[in-house]
Amino acid sequence: MNFTPISPVVGAQAHHVLLTDTNDQVIAAIAHALLEHGLLLFRRQSLSDEQLVAFGRRLGELDFSPLAFVDGQKARERPEVLIVSNVKEDGLPIGVLGDAEVVWHSDNSYRETPLSYSLLYAVELPEAGGDTCFANMYLAYETLAPVLKARLDALEIKHDLTYNSAGVLRRGFAPVTDPVNAPGPWHPIVRTHPETGYNTLYLGRRPNAYVRGLSLAESEALIDMLWAHATSERFTWTHVWQLGDVLIWDNRCLMHHRTPFDPSARRIMHRLQFVGERPFNDPVAAQRGPHPRAQAPQTRRTDTHQDAETARGMRA
Numbered sequence: 296m297n298f299t300p301i302s303p304v305v306g307a308q309a310h311h312v313l314l315t316d317t318n319d320q321v322i323a324a325i326a327h328a329l330l331e332h333g334l335l336l337f338r339r340q341s342l343s344d345e346q347l348v349a350f351g352r353r354l355g356e357l358d359f360s361p362l363a364f365v366d367g368q369k370a371r372e373r374p375e376v377l378i379v380s381n382v383k384e385d386g387l388p389i390g391v392l393g394d395a396e397v398v399w400h401s402d403n404s405y406r407e408t409p410l411s412y413s414l415l416y417a418v419e420l421p422e423a424g425g426d427t428c429f430a431n432m433y434l435a436y437e438t439l440a441p442v443l444k445a446r447l448d449a450l451e452i453k454h455d456l457t458y459n460s461a462g463v464l465r466r467g468f469a470p471v472t473d474p475v476n477a478p479g480p481w482h483p484i485v486r487t488h489p490e491t492g493y494n495t496l497y498l499g500r501r502p503n504a505y506v507r508g509l510s511l512a513e514s515e516a517l518i519d520m521l522w523a524h525a526t527s528e529r530f531t532w533t534h535v536w537q538l539g540d541v542l543i544w545d546n547r548c549l550m551h552h553r554t555p556f557d558p559s560a561r562r563i564m565h566r567l568q569f570v571g572e573r574p575f576n577d578p579v580a581a582q583r584g585p586h587p588r589a590q591a592p593q594t595r596r597t598d599t600h601q602d603a604e605t606a607r608g609m610r611a
């Protein structure tokens with residue numbers, strides 16, 4: 296197995312690995328490569344839900360995303376596998392997020408302990424659209440002006456949990472009329488990655504976000520500026536799906552976004568989500584310098600040995 300970067304800004308493609316046939320050494324190499332690249336693509340996989348869950352359990356502790364259900368959705372056959380789909384059966388949606396645009400976000404930032412990794416497996420795809428874009432938040436943080444970094448170090452954002460990333464009101468919540476009073480946890484804007492030790496810009500999602508201690512107008516201006524910066528094209532990469540693709544990404548250092556697709560087309564993705572940690576800001580991290588993927592674009596070829604060495608170095 297080896298890994299090659301798939302874009303100048305984020306991610307790598309894994310070669311010569313079947314996720315139905317892994318061992319401890321392969322799992323360790325995947326874990327290390329995820330820390331180095333933030334996102335891994337595995338092409339041409341063929342996985343039953345049982346095999347998907349078995350692989351997920353080897354990689355980390357699986358989460359059940361209870362708030363991801365929507366009204367009227369059919370019950371999940373396996374609670375660990377979240378279906379992301381616009382397909383309806385017997386008049387009921389088989390999954391979540393429909394066919395509309397899904398706004399930029401980091402998965403489950405509206406929880407006290409958001410997800411660490413998410414995994415999507417492409418089961419059925421539309422002919423066009425439904426692409427997933429990723430933005431590298433190590434890079435977004437690193438390219439902020441030093442004076443702004445210092446200011447952000449002391450600030451927290453409230454992450455509204457009222458709506459999902461497709462803009463749908465969650466079950467049991469009232470519409471938000473004032474972001475200052477919206478329900479949701481506070482997280483540091485500058486988040487230290489708990490495993491690599493590097494800082495990232497942690498914005499969660501834009502709707503109803505609010506910076507503690509600022510007037511709403513000041514908060515809106517600061518958040519708008521940060522979002523314009525974080526989602527600029529130079530920090531992003533778009534994945535155009537192929538059947539059998541598996542993507543695993545790190546929500547602690549990436550945001551993602553989905554383009555809309557034809558409502559009459561079918562798109563079925565099977566998702567796993569992994570238990571994460573409460574976000575924190577380590578004051579030492581600001582002195583650490585940039586993460587390797589927050590430097591100049593990489594073109595080098597890496598192998599598992601180099602990945603493991605790099606990840607070990609990042610942990611040191």
Ligand SMILES: [Fe+2]
Binds near residue numbers: 401402460551
């Ligand atoms: Fe998501």
